[in-house]
Amino acid sequence: MKNIGVAIVALFALSCFSLFVGVKEISISDWWQTPQNIDLFFISRIPRTLAVVLTGASLAVSGAVMQMLARNSFVEPSSVGTAQSAALGILLVTLLYPGSPLIVKMIVASITAMIGMAVFLAMISRLPVTSPLLVPLVGLIFSGIVEALTIFIAFQTEMLQFQGTWMSGEFSGILRGRYELLWLCGVLAILTYVVADQFTIIGMGKDASINLGLNYKQVVIVGLFILALSTSLVVVTIGMIPFVGLVVPNIARKLMGDNLRASLPWVAVLGALLVLVCDLIGRLVHFPYEIPVGTVLGVIGSFVFLYLLYARPAHAR
Amino acid sequence: MIEINGVSHSYGKSKILQNISLSIKESGITALIGPNGAGKSTLLSLMARLQPLQTGSISFDGQSVSQTPTRELAKTLAILRQDNALSSRMSLRDLVGFGRYPHHKGRPTAKDHKAVEEALDYFDLQDMSGRFIDEVSGGQKQRALVAMAFCQETKYLLLDEPLNNLDMYYARSLMKRLREIADTGKRSFVIVLHDINYAGAYANEIIALKDGTLAIHGTPQDVLETNALQTLYSMKITVTQHQDQLIALHHL
Known part of the structure; x- marks a missing residue:
C-alpha cells in the first residue's frame, strides 16, 4: 500500500492510455x-495529457501547503476564495487593459490571489481553535462573496461568457503553446518539496515554529507566494478545478501523516491520478462529446469530501 | 545564566507579571511554582520568546531573547508548552526528529539520526515510534513531546508542567532522568511544577510567583516551610519530614 512505485506506474499507464x-x-x-x-x-x-498531470499534481500540492498554513485539513485554494480572487484579477485586468499579454494577466491574478488568501488567513486567525469546522465554512462564504462580485462585474460589462472559461476548468482547449505555463507549476511543486520541513513545522503551530528557530512570518509569506502563483497559473491556463486540493492531501495524510517530506510525493502522484481519471471519465462517458473535468470532480469530490467530514470529526484540526 | 530584568506583562488591563527581576544559575533544576494565574506560564513563554516582551529584558548567557536571531536561540533554549495544541498527524519518530531541525535545517545527518534514536530509547518510546501522535495516549504523547524538546540538545530547557498526563511511574521516572542529566552539569532546566513535593525533592532552587510578583526565590528548604507555603497558596498546609525529605501535606 505504501509503495509509491505502484502509483507512479499506474499514473504512467493511464497517461499512455x-x-x-x-x-x-x-x-x-x-x-x-x-x-x-x-x-x-x-x-x-x-x-493535453501533460497538462492534466501537471495540473493535478499542482492542485494537490497547493492544497497540502494551504492546509499547513491554515492548520486545518478542510481547506484548499479553490474553496476559500484564492482561486476566485485570481479569477477576479484576470477579469479586472482584461477589462482595464484589454490587450495585455498573458504574463501580465498572470501577475495581476497572482497579486489578487495573494490578497484574497491574506484576507482569509486574517479572518480565520480570529476564529476559536476549538471549532475547526468554522474555518472551511468561513472560506466557502468568502469565496462565494468574491465569486458573486466577479460575476456581477462580468454581468455588468457583458463579459459573462468569457468569465465562464476561468470558472469551470477543462482541458479540451489545450494545445501545444497553450499549456506551457503549467511547467512553472511543476517547478513550484519541486520548490515546495525542497522546503517541505519548514511547512510541516508551520503546520505544528506558531509556538512550535518559533521554538525550532523558524522565522514564522517569512515562511508563511513564502507559502502564500507559492500558493498564489500556482493557483493563478492553473486558473489562467485551465480554469478552476474543485476538490483535488481538498481530497488528495487528506487521503495522503491518512496514509503517511503530516510529514510533508514523506507525503508530498504521494500527494503529487495521487493528485495527478485523480485528475487524469476524472478527465478520462469526462471524455469517455458521453463520447465523442466531453464533460468538463471540473464537473466530474465536482460530483466525485463532493462525495469524498462528505465522507471525510463525517468519517472522523474527532480528528478535524 | 538566565537573567530576567524588570519584566512586566499585561493583557489589556489585567497585569499578569509585575516587575520580575531574578537570575537563574547555570546547571541544575529550577522549579517555578505558584497558584493558578500567578503568571508562571507567561513568564516561561516570554523567556522562550513566544511572545514579545513589553517591558524589561531577558537574556541567556548574555544573548538577549529580543535581539538574538530566533534560529540562534533555537540552539540555546527549547520550550515544552503546557497547552500543546499539536494536532499534526506525525509518527513519534518524525515528531522527535523535528527537535533536531535547528541543527540540520532539513538535511539530517547520521549524528541527528543517532540523537533521535537515543531520545526514543531514553524516554521508552522505541516500541511505539512508528505510531501516529493522534493514535497514542495522552501520556505517551507527552513523553514524545518531552523527548522532542530533549532532542533539541539545548543548554537550557524550559518545561511547562511536563508531568501533565503522566502516571506516577512515568512522572517519577521523568524527574529522575532530568535530575540525572542536570547532574552531568551540561544542561539546565526551568520547570513549572504544580506538585510542590516534586519541586522539593528534585529542584536545586525554587522560584515562587504569586499574583504576578516574585514571592520567594530560594532553596527547597526555604520554600517547603509551613508559613511560606500557607501564604503562597492561601490554604492550610503542613510540612513534615520523611527521612531527610521535607514533605508538604497539601492534600489532607
Missing part, C-alpha cells in the same frame, strides 16, 4: 505512421 482517447481513432501500432497522426500527437494529445 489517455494519449489514445480522442475523436480521431489512433492505435498504438499506427500513431507514427502518417504525418497527420504525429502532428495530432504532438500538438494535442501529449500536451
Whole structure:
C-alpha cells in the first residue's frame, strides 16, 4: 500500500492510455505512421495529457501547503476564495487593459490571489481553535462573496461568457503553446518539496515554529507566494478545478501523516491520478462529446469530501 | 545564566507579571511554582520568546531573547508548552526528529539520526515510534513531546508542567532522568511544577510567583516551610519530614 512505485506506474499507464482517447481513432501500432497522426500527437494529445498531470499534481500540492498554513485539513485554494480572487484579477485586468499579454494577466491574478488568501488567513486567525469546522465554512462564504462580485462585474460589462472559461476548468482547449505555463507549476511543486520541513513545522503551530528557530512570518509569506502563483497559473491556463486540493492531501495524510517530506510525493502522484481519471471519465462517458473535468470532480469530490467530514470529526484540526 | 530584568506583562488591563527581576544559575533544576494565574506560564513563554516582551529584558548567557536571531536561540533554549495544541498527524519518530531541525535545517545527518534514536530509547518510546501522535495516549504523547524538546540538545530547557498526563511511574521516572542529566552539569532546566513535593525533592532552587510578583526565590528548604507555603497558596498546609525529605501535606 505504501509503495509509491505502484502509483507512479499506474499514473504512467493511464497517461499512455489517455494519449489514445480522442475523436480521431489512433492505435498504438499506427500513431507514427502518417504525418497527420504525429502532428495530432504532438500538438494535442501529449500536451493535453501533460497538462492534466501537471495540473493535478499542482492542485494537490497547493492544497497540502494551504492546509499547513491554515492548520486545518478542510481547506484548499479553490474553496476559500484564492482561486476566485485570481479569477477576479484576470477579469479586472482584461477589462482595464484589454490587450495585455498573458504574463501580465498572470501577475495581476497572482497579486489578487495573494490578497484574497491574506484576507482569509486574517479572518480565520480570529476564529476559536476549538471549532475547526468554522474555518472551511468561513472560506466557502468568502469565496462565494468574491465569486458573486466577479460575476456581477462580468454581468455588468457583458463579459459573462468569457468569465465562464476561468470558472469551470477543462482541458479540451489545450494545445501545444497553450499549456506551457503549467511547467512553472511543476517547478513550484519541486520548490515546495525542497522546503517541505519548514511547512510541516508551520503546520505544528506558531509556538512550535518559533521554538525550532523558524522565522514564522517569512515562511508563511513564502507559502502564500507559492500558493498564489500556482493557483493563478492553473486558473489562467485551465480554469478552476474543485476538490483535488481538498481530497488528495487528506487521503495522503491518512496514509503517511503530516510529514510533508514523506507525503508530498504521494500527494503529487495521487493528485495527478485523480485528475487524469476524472478527465478520462469526462471524455469517455458521453463520447465523442466531453464533460468538463471540473464537473466530474465536482460530483466525485463532493462525495469524498462528505465522507471525510463525517468519517472522523474527532480528528478535524 | 538566565537573567530576567524588570519584566512586566499585561493583557489589556489585567497585569499578569509585575516587575520580575531574578537570575537563574547555570546547571541544575529550577522549579517555578505558584497558584493558578500567578503568571508562571507567561513568564516561561516570554523567556522562550513566544511572545514579545513589553517591558524589561531577558537574556541567556548574555544573548538577549529580543535581539538574538530566533534560529540562534533555537540552539540555546527549547520550550515544552503546557497547552500543546499539536494536532499534526506525525509518527513519534518524525515528531522527535523535528527537535533536531535547528541543527540540520532539513538535511539530517547520521549524528541527528543517532540523537533521535537515543531520545526514543531514553524516554521508552522505541516500541511505539512508528505510531501516529493522534493514535497514542495522552501520556505517551507527552513523553514524545518531552523527548522532542530533549532532542533539541539545548543548554537550557524550559518545561511547562511536563508531568501533565503522566502516571506516577512515568512522572517519577521523568524527574529522575532530568535530575540525572542536570547532574552531568551540561544542561539546565526551568520547570513549572504544580506538585510542590516534586519541586522539593528534585529542584536545586525554587522560584515562587504569586499574583504576578516574585514571592520567594530560594532553596527547597526555604520554600517547603509551613508559613511560606500557607501564604503562597492561601490554604492550610503542613510540612513534615520523611527521612531527610521535607514533605508538604497539601492534600489532607
